[in-house]
Amino acid sequence: MTDAYAGRRVLVTGGLGFIGSNLARALVDAGARVVLVDSLVPEYGGNRANVAGIEDRVTVDVSDVRDPHSFRSLVQEQDVLFNLAGQTSHLDSMTDPATDLEINAAAQLSILEACRHHNPTVKLVFASTRQIYGRPQYLPVDERHPVAPTDVNGINKAAGEAYHMLYGQVHALPVVALRLTNTYGPGMRVRDARQTFLGIWIRSVLTGEPFEIWGDGMQRRDLLYVDDAVRAFLLAGARDAAVGEVFNVGSPVSVSLAELAETLVRVAGQGAFRIVPFPPERQAIDIGDFYADDAKIRAALGWSASVPLEDGLRRTLDYYREHGDRYW
Numbered sequence: 001m002t003d004a005y006a007g008r009r010v011l012v013t014g015g016l017g018f019i020g021s022n023l024a025r026a027l028v029d030a031g032a033r034v035v036l037v038d039s040l041v042p043e044y045g046g047n048r049a050n051v052a053g054i055e056d057r058v059t060v061d062v063s064d065v066r067d068p069h070s071f072r073s074l075v076q077e078q079d080v081l082f083n084l085a086g087q088t089s090h091l092d093s094m095t096d097p098a099t100d101l102e103i104n105a106a107a108q109l110s111i112l113e114a115c116r117h118h119n120p121t122v123k124l125v126f127a128s129t130r131q132i133y134g135r136p137q138y139l140p141v142d143e144r145h146p147v148a149p150t151d152v153n154g155i156n157k158a159a160g161e162a163y164h165m166l167y168g169q170v171h172a173l174p175v176v177a178l179r180l181t182n183t184y185g186p187g188m189r190v191r192d193a194r195q196t197f198l199g200i201w202i203r204s205v206l207t208g209e210p211f212e213i214w215g216d217g218m219q220r221r222d223l224l225y226v227d228d229a230v231r232a233f234l235l236a237g238a239r240d241a242a243v244g245e246v247f248n249v250g251s252p253v254s255v256s257l258a259e260l261a262e263t264l265v266r267v268a269g270q271g272a273f274r275i276v277p278f279p280p281e282r283q284a285i286d287i288g289d290f291y292a293d294d295a296k297i298r299a300a301l302g303w304s305a306s307v308p309l310e311d312g313l314r315r316t317l318d319y320y321r322e323h324g325d326r327y328w
C-alpha cells in the first residue's frame with residue numbers, strides 16, 4: 001500500500017474534515033504529495049486541528065468545490081482524487097435542501113466535468129453513504145439493495161454517486177464509490193449531532209452531560225472506526241479491481257444503540273444516558289436498523305474492518321480527552 005502512493009500526487013476534497021484528514025495522514029506517511037481542498041464552513045466537520053502535526057507536509061487550499069474555476073486548476077496533474085467534500089447533516093438537508101443539492105449533487109458534476117476536460121486519467125474515489133439505501137428491506141444490506149433514500153441528503157448523495165459511475169461508464173473516468181456506514185474516531189465533529197449522533201454522545205460523556213438515545217434503543221447499527229475507512233479508501237485508490245465498482249464499507253457485526261451507549265460509558269468510565277422518544281423531525285427521516293453486507297469489498301480488495309468497537313471508542317475518547325478544547 002505504501003508503494004502505491006509514494007511520490008504520487010493526491011488531491012483530497014473535504015481534506016480538513018473528519019475522514020479526509022485521517023486519510024491525509026495516511027497518505028503523507030505513505031509518501032504521497034497531498035493537496036487538501038476544504039471550504040471550512042463552520043457548520044461542517046472541517047477543522048484545522050485535524051491536520052495538527054502534518055501542516056508542513058500537506059498543501060491546504062481553502063476553497064469551495066462549488067466553484068468550478070478554482071477546481072479546474074486544482075485537479076490538473078493529480079494522480080488520485082479522493083472526493084470527500086460533502087454536506088453530511090440529514091436534518092440540515094431537510095431545512096436547507098438547496099445547499100445540500102449544490103454541494104452533494106451539482107458540485108459533484110462540476111468536479112467530474114473538470115476531471116473529464118482537464119485530467120481524464122485521474123483515479124477518482126467518491127465517498128458515498130449507506131444513507132442512499134433508505135430503510136432496509138432486508139439485512140444485511142448488500143450493494144444490490146434498492147436505492148430509496150428517506151431524506152434529501154440521501155437523494156443528493158445518490159445522485160453524486162450516480163454521476164461518478166456514469167462518467168466512468170460513458171467517459172471512461174476510472175471511478176470507484178465507497179458506501180460508508182456510520183464512521184467514528186479522532187477528528188469527528190463532536191460539537192453537535194450534525195455528522196453523527198455518536199459525536200455528541202462522546203462530547204457529552206467527556207463533559208459530564210447525560211446524552212440521549214432517540215427511539216427505544218433497539219435500533220441496530222454497524223460502526224466503522226476511521227482507520228478502517230481510510231484503509232478502504234487507500235485500497236480503492238490503488239487497486240485496478242476497484243475501478244467501475246461501488247462497495248459497501250461496513251460490517252455485518254452490529255450493535256443496538258443501547259448496547260453502544262452502555263459500551264461507551266463503560267469504556268469511558270464515566271457518563272450517563274437516557275432513552276427518549278424520537279424528535280418528530282428525526283423520526284420522519286429515520287432508517288431503522290442498518291448493517292452492511294461487506295462480502296463484495298472483502299472479495300475484490302481484501303478489505304475487512306479490523307478495529308473492535310471497544311478499541312475504537314477508547315482511542316476516540318483518548319483523543320478528545322487530550323484535544324477536546326479544539327472541538328467542543
Ligand SMILES: NC(=O)c1ccc[n+]([C@@H]2O[C@H](COP(=O)([O-])OP(=O)(O)OC[C@H]3O[C@@H](n4cnc5c(N)ncnc54)[C@H](O)[C@@H]3O)[C@@H](O)[C@H]2O)c1
Pocket residue numbers: 013014015016017018019020037038039040041044045046047063064065066083084085086087088103107127128129130157179180181182183184189195196
Ligand atoms: N462520517 C460518516 O459516518 C460518513 C458516513 C457515510 C458517508 N460519509 C461521507 O464521507 C465524506 C466525509 O465525511 P466526514 O464524516 O469526514 O464529514 P466532514 O464534515 O468532517 O467532512 C466533509 C468536509 O467537506 C468540507 N466541505 C463541505 N462542503 C464543501 C464545499 N462546498 N467545498 C469544499 N469543502 C467542503 C467540509 O468543510 C468538511 O471538512 C462525506 O462526503 C460524507 O457524506 C461519511
